Amino acid sequence: MLFPTVQFAIFFPIVLAISWWLMPRPSLWKPFIIVASYIFYASASWRFVFLLGGVTLGNQLAAVLIARTEDERQRRLLVGGAVALDLGVLGVFKYYSFFVQQFADVFAHVGLGAPLPLITIALPVGVSFYTFQAISYVVDVKRRLVKPASLIDAAVYLSFFPHLVAGPIVRAREFLPQLSMPRNPNRVAVGSGLALIALGVVEKVVIADYLARAIVEPVFAVPQAYTGPNLLLAAYGYAAQIYCDFSGYTNIAIGLALLLGYVFPQNFRSPYRATGFRDFWRRWHMTLSRFLRDFLYIPLGGNRGGRLATYRNLMITMILGGLWHGAAWTFVLWGAFQGAGLVTEHALGGRIRAPAWLKWFVTFHLIVFGWILFRSESLHLAGVFLSRLATIGAPTLWTAPVVGAIVVVIGLQLIPEKPLERFQVRIERLRPALLAVGLAIVILFAAATVPSQGVPPFIYFRF
Amino acid sequence: MTNAPPPSGPHRDDALMNRFDRMGLRCFRARDGVLAVLLAAVLLVVSQGDSIRKAGEQMNPGIGREVVLGVGRPAAWIADQLPFAGVSRAATAWLSPNPSLKGLQGFSSRSAATANSGTPVVTPEAFDPAAIGAKPPPKRPLHTLLVTGDSMSMPLDSDLARLLAPKGVRVIQDPHVGSGISNTLLVDWGKLAGLQVREDHPNAVVIFIGANEGFPMPGPEGREVECCSTAWAAIYANRVRQMADTYRQNGLARVYWLTLPAPREAARRSIARVVNAAIEVGVEPWANQIRVVDTVPIFTPNETYRDAMSINGSQTIVRQADGIHLNDAGSSLLAGIVLARIEQDFTD
Secondary structure, X not given: OOOOOHHHHHHHHHHHHHHHHHOOOHHHHHHHHXXXXXXXXXXXXXXXXXXXXXXXXXXXXXXXXXXXXXXXXXXXXXXXXXXXXXXXXXXXHHHHXXXXXXXXXXXXXXXXXXXXXXXOOOOOOOHHHHHHHHHHHHHHXXXXXXXXXXXXXXXXXXXXXXXXXXXXXXXXXXXXXXXOOOOOOOOEOHHHHHHHHHHHHHHHHHHHHHHHHHHHHHHHHOHHHOOHHHHHHHHHHHHHHHHHHHHHHHHHHHHHHHHOOOOOOOOOOOHHHOOOHHHHHOOOOHHHHHHHHHHHHOOOOOOOOOHHHHHHHHHHHHHHHHHHOOOOHHHHHHHHHHHHHHHHHHHHOOOOOOOHHHHHHHHHHHHHHXXXXXXXXXXXXXXXXXXXXXXXXXXXXXXXXXXXXXXXXXXXXXXXXXXXXXXXXXXXXXXXXXXXXXXXXXXXXXXXXXXXXXXXXOHHHHO | OOOOOOOOOOOOOHHHHOHHHHOOOOOEOHHHHHHHHHHHHHHHHHHHHHHHHHHHHHOOOOHHHXXXXXXXXXXXXXXXXXOHHHHHHHXXXXXXXXXXXXXXXXXXXXXXXXXXXXXXXXXXXXXXXXXXOOOOOOOEEOOEEEEEEOHHHOOHHHHHHHHHHHXXXXXXXXXXXXXXXXXXXXXXXXXXXXXXXXXXXXXXXEEEOOOOOOOOEEOOOOOEEOOOOHHHHHHHHHHHHHHHHHHHHHHOOEEEEEOOOOOOOHHHHHHHHHHHHHHHHHOHHHOOXXXXXXXXXXXXXXXXXXXXXXXXXXXXXXXXXXXXXXXXXXXXXXXXXXXXXXXXXXXX
8 A cells, every 4th residue: 555545645644544433542552553553464465464563573582581681692692693683574575576587697607507496485575674673672772771561562553554554664762752652742843744745745746757768767778778868867867766765655654653642753854965085875775774783883993993993884885774774796896985985985085075075976976876876777777877978969858857857856855954944934824724724635636647557666665 | 983871961862852942833722733734635525526436346355346336436525526627637747757548449348248249261371380380470679678577577577677677678567556458447448458558669579477367357248247157368368459559550569468377366266367367268260479478387286385495406485475476586597598589589
C-alpha cells in the first residue's frame, strides 16, 4: 500500500479516527495500532508479516536479557546475537542472490559449479529500515541509553506504519518515550501534518515522477542513444528526482505521524545547499547518516586511531552504507566515492580557501557525479554514461517543464532557510479546515498528472 | 562525523526532534485533525468518486479490491449526482500525461470478441516462405522499432535499445505496467496499438505481454467469460489478432510476439499456457509477417519453472524474485535472441 494511493486514502482516515478515539486507553490503542500497521504491511505481501514479527520477538528477547545482566561480556554476546539476527535477515533477503551469483561466476571461471543454490528471494518491503531500527534498539539498551520496552511497545516501535517501509530511521530513545504516555489530544500539530502531506504529494507525484518519465528513465536506460547535453540534464534531473521522491515520502511519513500525535526526526535539510561532503551527509538522509556514524563508524574506532585509521573507518562506513542501498556494484562504487570524498575533505582539513559559491558549485557537481553511479543499471552503463558526457549534440530534451522543475527543486534549496521556515510556519498556522481544502485541491491536481499505470513505488522502497 | 558524547545530558540529535517546537508550532485539537482529514476525503469523493471505483476495478481480486470497491461504488454514485466531478475533470484534464485514445477502435467496439462468420479464407500471408522453401522477400533496412507490452517488456526494451543504438535505429520504448489484453480498464490495447502505429509508424514491433492476464472478458453474447476456458482463449486470440493486424500495417511492418516463460506459481502457469496458445492461434493468418518468439523452451523447457539456467557455461539467475519476470541477465539473453530474429528480416 503506497501512501499516494486510493487504498491508503481509505485506510488512513479510518485509522486516524479510531486512533484518537482509543488514545486515552493505551491498553487498547497499542494493539490497535499494531494491527493497523500489520494490515498496512500485509497489503504488500502477507507472508512478510511473520518476518517482521520474528524480528520484533528476537530483538525484544535480546533487549530484555541484556537489561537483566550486568556482566559486560554477556551483554556484548547478547547484542552480538541480536545484531547477527538482524544482519542475517538482511543478508538472506537482500544480498543472497547477488553474492551467490558473484561466487557462481568466479567458480565457473575455474570450471566449478555454483557453491550454493542459485535461487531468487523476494525482498521484503522496508526490511532495511526496520532491521536498522531493531539494531539501534538493542544497541541503545546495551549502551544504557534506553531501558528495554515492553513487548507491545517494542512491537509498536518497529511496526508503526508511517515509518515502516522507508523510514525515517527513528531511534528507540526518540520513539519509546512518546509511547510511554497517551498523546495530548489538545496539542496536535494538525497544520504541520497536513502541510507536510501536501508538500510530499507534490514532491513525489508531480515533480519526481514527472522527471523520471520525461528524462531520467529513458536516458539512464540507454545512455548510448544520447549526447552530452541530454546526459547532463538527465544527471541533474535524477538529482532533483531522487531528492523529491525520498523527501516526498519522508514528508508524508512525518505528516501522518504528526496527525497521529507522534514526532519523527528530520531527514533532510536542503542537501543541495551543502558546501562539502561532510556537510552533505548532515543534510541528506540524516537519520541514516547518524545511524552509520553511531553504529558503524564509531564502533570501528571513529577518529580515535590516528589519521589512516580514520580514513579506513570512513571508507568502510561509506562502502557499507552504499551496499545498504542495494545489492549491486554501482551502490558499492557510489559508497566508495562518498567515502573518498569524506577522506579527501578530512585530509585537506580546510587548508583550501575558496569562496563559498565555488565550494557549493564543486560539491554539488561531485554529488551529481555520484548520482550517475548510483542510478546507472550497471557499472558498464555508468561508464557509457560518463564517457558520453563530453559528446556534442543538440539539447533535444531541454524542455521548459523539465528544466523548470530541476531549477525549482535545486533553487529552492539555495534560498536562505529562515524566510522559507517563516513561510512554512505561516502556512501551518492556518485553520485545519482551510488546509484540508488545500490538501484536497493538491491531491486533485496531483492525481491528474498520474499516468494510467499509476504512481510508481518510491525509490527507497527498493532499499 | 565525530565521536559520540557521553550518554548523559541533552543529545546532539535532539535538534532533529524538536524542530517543530523551535519553529513556534501552532497546535490544534485532535478532533480538528480528524475532521480536517475527513473533510479532505469528502471533497475528494464528491469530485473524484468515479476514480475510486475505477481504481478498485483495476485491482486484482482480493480483500483490498472489495474494500476499495465498497467505498468506490457509493462514492461514484454520489459524485454522479453532483456537478463537482465534471468541474474538477475540466480543471485538471490538461495535466493528464495519458495519450488520448478517442476515435480509435478498441476491443469493445470491434468484433474482437466474436468469431468471423462463414469459412475463413486462407491467404498467402499465412505461410512463412522459409517454412515451405519459397523465396523470402528481400530484406529492408530497419528504421524504427517499437518495443511494447506490459512489465514483461522491461528491461527488454532497454536492452534492445542499447543493442540497436549504435546502428542508428530509433527504438521506441512503450511499456504499460500493470496492463493486460484481457483487462481494458487500465489500457485498451486495441486502441493503444492503433495509437502507437499512427504516431510512430514502426517498421518492426516487439511485443511482450501477459503478466496481468486472466480477467473475465465479454463473450460473443455479451456475457462475461471467465478464464481459462477455450471460449476465453478464443476471445483472447481474437484480441491478439486485432492487435497483430494493426501492428503489421498491411504488411509494411514485421511483428515479433513473445510468448510467456512459465511462471513459478501454478495458478499463473495455467493462465500463461492459455495465453501462449492464444498467441499462436491469433497470429496464424500472417505467418510471413508475424514471428512468434517462443520463450518457453529457452527459459522453462517443458514448462518447468527455474530461477537459473546455464548461459555460456555459467549457471546464471535469469528470473526476478516474483517468479514472473526476467531479470537483467534473462532479459539480456532474450534481447540477443530477438535481435537475431529481427536480423533475419532486416538489413544491418
